[in-house]
Amino acid sequence: MIRFENVTKVYDPNARPALDDVSLEIERGEFTFLVGASGSGKSTFLRLILKEDRATSGSVYVAGQNVANISSWRVPRLRRGIGVVFQDFRLLPQKNVFANVAFAMQVIGKSRSIIKETVPEVLKTVGLEGKEKRMPHELSGGEQQRVAIARAVVNRPGILLADEPTGNLDPITSMGIMGVLDKINQNGTTVVMATHDDDIVNEMRKRVVELRNGKVVRDEAKALYTSMIPVVGESRRLKDASGEELDRAAGVQQ
Amino acid sequence: MRLAFILGEIGSGLRRNLSMVVSVILVTFVSLTFVGAAGMLQMQINQMKGYWYDKVQVAIFLCNESSTAAGCASGAVTDEQRENLGKMLESPAVKQYISDFQFESQAEAFQHFKEQFSNSPIVDSVTQDQLPASFRINMKDPEKYQIISETFSSQPGVETVSDQRQVLERIFVWMNGASVVAMGIAGVMIVCAVLLITTTIRLSAFSRRRETGIMRLVGASKTVIQLPFILEGVIAAVIGALLASGTLWLVTLWLNGDLSRQFLNTPFISSAQVLVVAPVLIALGGGLAGIASLLTLRRYLKV
Numbered sequence: 001m002i003r004f005e006n007v008t009k010v011y012d013p014n015a016r017p018a019l020d021d022v023s024l025e026i027e028r029g030e031f032t033f034l035v036g037a038s039g040s041g042k043s044t045f046l047r048l049i050l051k052e053d054r055a056t057s058g059s060v061y062v063a064g065q066n067v068a069n070i071s072s073w074r075v076p077r078l079r080r081g082i083g084v085v086f087q088d089f090r091l092l093p094q095k096n097v098f099a100n101v102a103f104a105m106q107v108i109g110k111s112r113s114i115i116k117e118t119v120p121e122v123l124k125t126v127g128l129e130g131k132e133k134r135m136p137h138e139l140s141g142g143e144q145q146r147v148a149i150a151r152a153v154v155n156r157p158g159i160l161l162a163d164e165p166t167g168n169l170d171p172i173t174s175m176g177i178m179g180v181l182d183k184i185n186q187n188g189t190t191v192v193m194a195t196h197d198d199d200i201v202n203e204m205r206k207r208v209v210e211l212r213n214g215k216v217v218r219d220e221a222k223a224l225y226t227s228m229i230p231v232v233g234e235s236r237r238l239k240d241a242s243g244e245e246l247d248r249a250a251g252v253q254q
Numbered sequence: 255m256r257l258a259f260i261l262g263e264i265g266s267g268l269r270r271n272l273s274m275v276v277s278v279i280l281v282t283f284v285s286l287t288f289v290g291a292a293g294m295l296q297m298q299i300n301q302m303k304g305y306w307y308d309k310v311q312v313a314i315f316l317c318n319e320s321s322t323a324a325g326c327a328s329g330a331v332t333d334e335q336r337e338n339l340g341k342m343l344e345s346p347a348v349k350q351y352i353s354d355f356q357f358e359s360q361a362e363a364f365q366h367f368k369e370q371f372s373n374s375p376i377v378d379s380v381t382q383d384q385l386p387a388s389f390r391i392n393m394k395d396p397e398k399y400q401i402i403s404e405t406f407s408s409q410p411g412v413e414t415v416s417d418q419r420q421v422l423e424r425i426f427v428w429m430n431g432a433s434v435v436a437m438g439i440a441g442v443m444i445v446c447a448v449l450l451i452t453t454t455i456r457l458s459a460f461s462r463r464r465e466t467g468i469m470r471l472v473g474a475s476k477t478v479i480q481l482p483f484i485l486e487g488v489i490a491a492v493i494g495a496l497l498a499s500g501t502l503w504l505v506t507l508w509l510n511g512d513l514s515r516q517f518l519n520t521p522f523i524s525s526a527q528v529l530v531v532a533p534v535l536i537a538l539g540g541g542l543a544g545i546a547s548l549l550t551l552r553r554y555l556k557v
Contacts, residue, residue, distance in 0.1 A: 073475075073476065076470075076474060079470070079471060079472065079473035080472065080473030083472075084471050090464065090467065092468070103465075103468065103472075104468070104472040106256075107259065107468075107469045107472060107478050108474055108478075109256040109478070151472070155472060155473070
């Protein structure tokens, strides 16, 4: 579904690249966590998928298509196939829940009857039935993020990108959001989620891609937030910090 | 659905930016009023030219007792000289340029003079002898005045050859000047209008960056994202153009009302001629606003 081939992205020629020769494939229907410190290249990774930025070298394929070959007037079509969720929700404050979700369908020209039919369905999927008339400021953070997710998936994209969707939420609310994302993933949507939230990653046990300084340093299936296998050449400090986690992971596996 | 959506977006944009939109309307209104005024002055000039040029004549004034011109050294025109001039006017060399001519005797000149200045005391102090007899010539092409002038000025018995057009020409030069000034002011005002539209669209794009950001992400086309902004500028400018057209229409009403009663012999442009100017103003206003908005969006609204 998403394939990076030797992708390098340089913003400032004098600094190190934001992404450095990254090759990666994410299959259709997969749930992938993108972890790593701030500045490790997670956001750049997501931006390249959306064609918000151009790769300096290498190719990015989305749904089998090299995004570099998509002309600018066809970029909207690419983006219709990708839903995006952010840490700060990005709802329209003067529109109610229904209108916020409907907005995503209106701007691509969906008919009123289809909108009336689809929006309540999607709101039910994210667990917001009966709250169509609420305004964003009347909702809790978790509920606002559910609205944002509903908006991201209302046009049934094949891919859902989530950039730290639980960054502003408490752990329990975060787990609720993860439940929603998991449900969307079960329905066949490929989910890529950039996160710092180790509890969530450890709980979900999905594929984890770890980026550091623009390089993929780990790519494991059913993994934890920190590595279970010490990577050769990894710094001692990092190994020490993850030592406890390793023990726990070993325990779980036995 | 999409149309209703775009209209809704335009409405919310206009509401949010009301004071800026009003200023765009006013500036385009003033600038286009000047553009229209310049255009209508030109129309007025053409109208007057058409009206007067048909009526103006070239006059060959003949010497009378009191003439002082060089050609009149031998005193008043003799009958022989006069007949000679008449023959020259009939000759094929001259006849090709003129459509007809009449001879106006001193008695007839005096009669016309009395009619024209009937309200003025000057009539009492002028006698028939003081007025010159003349040939009044209607030209086929008024531009060929020079030929008549060259042929007849030096003939014996001719005091002067005068082209009534030259008097009008001075009025037209003045009116042309006024329309150039109006165009100059219009130019400056249009620059103001364009800059103001640019700023307004920029503000509008900034205040709605959340919406446009979301629109981009869910894959709205460039048209859907940009059109509301462009139409916002265009609508404001078109309202300004309509106000300008309305103002010009009021001016023509005034020309044809009060002013035409004071200047009975002046043909003024009719109110219907605003219908020629108005579409130009609307197209100009809308076009400029559209282009200005489009260029602004290219810089300030990422799509």
